[in-house]
Amino acid sequence: MSVIPEHVRAQLKARFDLRLSGPVHLTLYTRPGSSRLILPAGVGCATCEDARQMAELLKDAAPEKVTLDVVDTSRDPGRAIADRVDDVPTIAVGANTEVGRIRFQGLPTGTEFPALIDAVERVSRAEHGLNPASLSELARLNEPTEVMVFATPT
Amino acid sequence: MSLANRMALASPQIRALCVEANEFPRLSAEFGVRGVPHTVVNRRGAFVGALPERDFVAAVLEGAGVPVEASPAQNGPSTELGG
Numbered sequence: 001m002s003v004i005p006e007h008v009r010a011q012l013k014a015r016f017d018l019r020l021s022g023p024v025h026l027t028l029y030t031r032p033g034s035s036r037l038i039l040p041a042g043v044g045c046a047t048c049e050d051a052r053q054m055a056e057l058l059k060d061a062a063p064e065k066v067t068l069d070v071v072d073t074s075r076d077p078g079r080a081i082a083d084r085v086d087d088v089p090t091i092a093v094g095a096n097t098e099v100g101r102i103r104f105q106g107l108p109t110g111t112e113f114p115a116l117i118d119a120v121e122r123v124s125r126a127e128h129g130l131n132p133a134s135l136s137e138l139a140r141l142n143e144p145t146e147v148m149v150f151a152t153p154t
Numbered sequence: 155m156s157l158a159n160r161m162a163l164a165s166p167q168i169r170a171l172c173v174e175a176n177e178f179p180r181l182s183a184e185f186g187v188r189g190v191p192h193t194v195v196n197r198r199g200a201f202v203g204a205l206p207e208r209d210f211v212a213a214v215l216e217g218a219g220v221p222v223e224a225s226p227a228q229n230g231p232s233t234e235l236g237g
Contacts, residue, residue, distance in 0.1 A: 046177075047177060084169070087178065087181075093159075101162045101163075101166075101168065101169040101170065102159045102162045102163065102170050103169070103170065103171045103172065104171075104172045104174075105171060105172065105173045105174065105177075105178065106173060106174025106176075106177035106178060107174060107177065108172070108174065109174075111155075112155065112172055112174060115155045115156050115159065115172060118156050118159070119156075119159045119163075122159070122160060122163055123163060126163070127163075128160040128161070128163040128164035129160055130160055130161065130164050130207065130211075131207065131208075133208065134161075134164075134207055134208065134211045135164055137211050137212070137215060137222075138161060138164055138165040138167075138168070138211060138215075139165070140215065140220050141165060141167040141168065141215070141218055141220060142167070142220075143167065143218070144167055144168075144169065145165075145167050145168050145169070145195065145196055145214065145217075145218040146168075146169050146171060146195070146196055146197065147158040147161060147162070147168055147169070147170050147171070147193060147194075147195055147214055148171045148172075148173060148185075148193065148194040148195075148197070149155040149158050149170070149171070149172050149173070149191050149192070149193045149194075150173050150175040150182060150185070150187045150190055150191065150192040150193075150194075151155055151172055151173070151174065151175060151190050151191055152174070152175050152176055152190050153174070153176065
């Protein structure tokens, strides 16, 4: 079952036609799923298939600009460790072929879906939109910093 | 979460991770998530709610252990809320 209605696909394609300029690289970290079955933590992945469909939706909306790399962490656990990915599904958004520093852990629905679309568009345009004072402040960070934001679908 | 993402785009030091709280209840419990957006910096300091840009940046710096020098007034007006 597709989680993405056809009219959403068409809207997204039209939007990306207007708003994407440069390349965007998505990396989906996944593992073989169990669909909707609820399994013990660390076993299976209830939302990985939906996340794959969502990542493919983004790629298919602008295939000339958006690329997608799928990493099966059950087959390549070292890649997840190297990329500092703790759990699946995770979608990383970056430019070119780099592994992005903008990441969505879990199925990005609800309020997270617009944030994912916004991230793709901003990465494509290299447009953070922060004010100069904020940039000046952020320049004082001299060590890697993780900003983890918990959100919910509603 | 958009502000966190934009900060990651602006600064090579930042990695933004948006977590679907319901899907990872153990992680949510570990960080005491009771409401959203709930932001955790370097898995230590946390704040809840959508903040204006200047306050969000200040909170991230504080969470990263960087002394916050600029007062909110120096950052100029900001009405955008983020998380």
